[in-house]
Every structure is written in C-alpha cells, then in structure tokens.
Amino acid sequence: MSEVITLQDAPLRARDAFQSDLFARFIEYTDVNKTTMKGYISCLHAFIQWMRDNGITQPQREDIKAYKAYLEAHDFKAGTRAQYLRAVRCFFKWTASENLYPNVADNIKLKGVYSKNHKKDALAREDVPVIAETINRDTETGKRLYAIYMLCITCGLRTVEVSRANIEDIKTKGGKTYLWVYGKGHKEADTPVLLVPEVKEALQEYLDSRKDKYTGKSPLFISTSNRPGHDEHGNITHRIAPTTISQMIKKALVNAGFDSNRITAHSLRHTSGTGAYKATHSLFEAQQHQRHASPETTEIYIHEEARDERNTEQQVYNYYFRQNEQENPATEAIQIIKNLPPVKLEAALSMLRAMQTTA
Numbered sequence: 001m002s003e004v005i006t007l008q009d010a011p012l013r014a015r016d017a018f019q020s021d022l023f024a025r026f027i028e029y030t031d032v033n034k035t036t037m038k039g040y041i042s043c044l045h046a047f048i049q050w051m052r053d054n055g056i057t058q059p060q061r062e063d064i065k066a067y068k069a070y071l072e073a074h075d076f077k078a079g080t081r082a083q084y085l086r087a088v089r090c091f092f093k094w095t096a097s098e099n100l101y102p103n104v105a106d107n108i109k110l111k112g113v114y115s116k117n118h119k120k121d122a123l124a125r126e127d128v129p130v131i132a133e134t135i136n137r138d139t140e141t142g143k144r145l146y147a148i149y150m151l152c153i154t155c156g157l158r159t160v161e162v163s164r165a166n167i168e169d170i171k172t173k174g175g176k177t178y179l180w181v182y183g184k185g186h187k188e189a190d191t192p193v194l195l196v197p198e199v200k201e202a203l204q205e206y207l208d209s210r211k212d213k214y215t216g217k218s219p220l221f222i223s224t225s226n227r228p229g230h231d232e233h234g235n236i237t238h239r240i241a242p243t244t245i246s247q248m249i250k251k252a253l254v255n256a257g258f259d260s261n262r263i264t265a266h267s268l269r270h271t272s273g274t275g276a277y278k279a280t281h282s283l284f285e286a287q288q289h290q291r292h293a294s295p296e297t298t299e300i301y302i303h304e305e306a307r308d309e310r311n312t313e314q315q316v317y318n319y320y321f322r323q324n325e326q327e328n329p330a331t332e333a334i335q336i337i338k339n340l341p342p343v344k345l346e347a348a349l350s351m352l353r354a355m356q357t358t359a
Contacts, residue, residue: 039087122267125278128275196317199313
C-alpha cells in the first residue's frame, strides 16, 4: 500500500479571509516529489504552530518578519532556517497567484544564509591525483569508487546525482560522450555533463567488471550488498544510496590521509567548482559547470559562455591530472587571453604587437 502524505488541518482561531485549509490545499496543489513534499509539510506545520502560539489568524507582512526573526534567534542551522522560510514564501506566493490571500512574504529573506565561508573545504590541487592513486582498482568495488571519484572531481556531481544516474543516461552527441544528470530539484535527467576520455574509460572499466546483466534502465552504480533496496516507485533495485556513496568517499579520503570533518564527499564537488574557476578564470564558466542558478552560489565554492561550446570538464581534468602541461607559459598565456573581456583583449593584443615589433 503506497504511503499517503497529508497535512493535518491545524485550526486557527478565525476563518475569515485567511482560512486554515489553505495549507492543505497548497500541499494538494504542489507538484513536487515525495521528499520535497514531506519537507514542505514539516516546515508549514512549524509555521502553523508558531501562528497558533502567537494568536495570529490573519498573517501580515510584519508577522512574517517576526517569524523570520524567530528563526534567526533559535539554534537552527542556516540551511534549516532557509528551508523553513522558503516553504512559507512558496505558500504565500501560491495564495497570491490564486487570488486567495496577498503575498505577505514577498522578498523577505534571511540574513547570513549564504556565508562566504563554505562549511566544507576543497582539496588542494596537488592532492587530487594523489588521492586517485590511492584507490585500489583491482576489484569491482575499487573500480566503482575510482569511477565515482573521477566523475565527482571532473564533473562536479553531487552524491544524489551519482546515485540517480542510469546507464542509459550516458549518450554520445557530435563525437562527444555526455552523462545526462538528474539534478537537484529536477524531475528527470535533463542536464548533460561532458565525460572526458579518462572518466569515460573509468566508467567503462567499472561496467566491464560488473557481474549483473544490466540494461539501459539499470543504475549506473549498484550496491554489492545482498540486500536490494527500493526506488521511489517501489521497484526492487540494487542502486547504491547517496549515504553509501558519501561513506565510501569519506573512507577513501581518510585512507589517503585526509581525516578532517571539513573534508567529506561534498568536498569533491567543491573541489570541482574551485578547479573550474581556476582553470578557466571565468565565474560564468564555473557557474555553468556547477549548474548553479545564481553566480552567488558559485562564489561560495570558488571563494573570490552554450553546452557544446563549453568544455570545463576537460579543463578541470587537465588542471588536476596534467599539471606539468599546464605550467607551460605559452599554454597559460593562451588560456588567460581566451578569457579576457573584449576591451582588455584589445589592450593585450596592442601590447603584444608592440612587443613583437621591438623584439
């Protein structure tokens, strides 16, 4: 029997313009996956309880500001505070769109959610190939770990995206091979990342080592456990879970000598974003590489233009695994010139022409 998700109708003290059943109607209307739905329900329950505790029956903009202050004053993690307020903002955006109640939460934001100090560290450039070398690739599990490591470092995948990937998501277009990513907040695999030859080879070595008779619908990475899991539709699957991927990567990092609570599986994505920026010298390219909606999010990763034309995955691979080649002054000069804006490019060309005539 499938699980039914409902929102208890928490009765308020008045049912004038603002009716308590709006919360339940919003949940029923919202077209999101089960996990997101549970998050909305939990967050809205908290807001309903806060309204009841404060005797609020007709919430106004000042009440939402007060709720924001309440969230900021309590010992919630920044991400949790953001999630709670985001649910309230989504709710009132819906009530306004349906002409049911004004959007009293419009543009109310929390302070300090997007900290410039990222909670996880990136790996140093010289450490990336060293860690790769410590992974024993003689077994199926070793080949799996190596392929995941290379995919996360080069393409910036999240553990949940690694877990969601199917074999059929690997496709070739124009002579290049891409993995179509089922990204955060998406409903399908709809965003391609380039698989550079070395990453493609690592994936193929892993697939060749598998003992199961896989098809295109099979998970790209499977668990070696004897206990199968279930997907969101209830089907039996050996798909490896995001938590297992995190544990595998963390163990590999510790075995390589990186035993720190600031170095985790997410550090690989952070490292990829940092490499994308340092290899291209372009915030926009790094933003596209990380698949961020806002450059502000990318700035958190890097601290400080269409799909077929962008090759940041190759540049990140070169940056970490072809370091000697990258030290060539001519190569570095070409890379810097390539990313200059038009005005600075013309100035640089004028200077180079002048140097050439005086040489």
